[in-house]
Amino acid sequence: MTRTFMDAAFVLYDRMTALDMVGPYEMLAPNPEITPHFVAHRRGTVRADQGLELNATTTFDELPGPDLIVVPGSGRWRAVLEQNDALLAWLAAAHPAATWTTSVCTGATLLAKAGLLTGRTATTHWVSREVLGELGAKVSTDRVVVDGDIITAAGVSAGLDMGLALVGTLFDADRAKLLQLMNEYQPEPPYDSGSLEKAPPGVVAFARAYDAETSIRTD
């Protein structure tokens, strides 16, 4: 068996949602065949949307040809779509040679704006389904969607499911089961409100209003 080594680009940008990236990272980066890179327009500090600071250690220019690409979303996703031209240009250039290009949450809208999802089926955080459609994708409400060489995941925590599925695809089921066991990923949410269908109507209304106000903020 030939062991394939892979460069994985975990994309960072200001106001990203940290868990969107960290979920897939915990499933993918421990595999010895994968070299993780934390990539942004510039090296240095990136501030996530809830205040956590992450460090980009590689620039887009330094990693033009990764094998895997993981693009997180943002609570400021409407503003972010207007502010990341370098990221979009890098994505459009890097995607054709990548084995897998993936997104979590509203990261799908960045893939779409970079032209990667035209005519493809994709999922995203529920807040951005309409915009994802306007950007040319066929919108699915599934948690993880594979279309050709692009995998998209729904909101935030869906990156854990996507990362685990990708480990199974890249290696085999036993490897995925190992990562699931090491991350003790046997979820037991104490509430049952993780989707538009399951959350109480008042909670959904509040969440929609919160997103309308937050997604356009540039701070």
Next chain:
Amino acid sequence: MTRTFMDAAFVLYDRMTALDMVGPYEMLAPNPEITPHFVAHRRGTVRADQGLELNATTTFDELPGPDLIVVPGSGRWRAVLEQNDALLAWLAAAHPAATWTTSVCTGATLLAKAGLLTGRTATTHWVSREVLGELGAKVSTDRVVVDGDIITAAGVSAGLDMGLALVGTLFDADRAKLLQLMNEYQPEPPYDSGSLEKAPPGVVAFARAYDAETSIRTD
């Protein structure tokens, strides 16, 4: 109704597991009553156990009295237990005045070594159950355990469940449901291997051997 404002200390240290901290952070930090702080012995870069760099922006000395404390675990957890005297001293001093002291994954062994779990019931990543007992805790295999003012969570991804439960306790069920919806936390793991009982025996054996080798590493 009196609105209570809370300082939350998200503890960082070299070789921590990023998701252990980021899971609770995504549930807790968005609440407007909570001010998140990223606390370590020194300000600056902390390197997580799979290579991600996080930035500590507050020192232990600068935050002696947080209301909430979140302590993550580590894939190098046996080595980490011997290398974090400043963290342990701060934990022992800060815990009595905190409303809630919490851990995720092997972070429980740090709480125990700081003397916080003597005679208390606590959970941890399955790799560290035996050591947690040796350090004086009554070991549970539950995913989230509340004992007095201490909440412990099982391995890595269990921090999402703990964080969500804590939001429900600090505020109310509707707030927790809002955070669950915004994080689209409706997990659909594509495998069913998240515990010692569910993983195949060969996978468990490999995971145990991997931990025996990795947990003592100081790199």
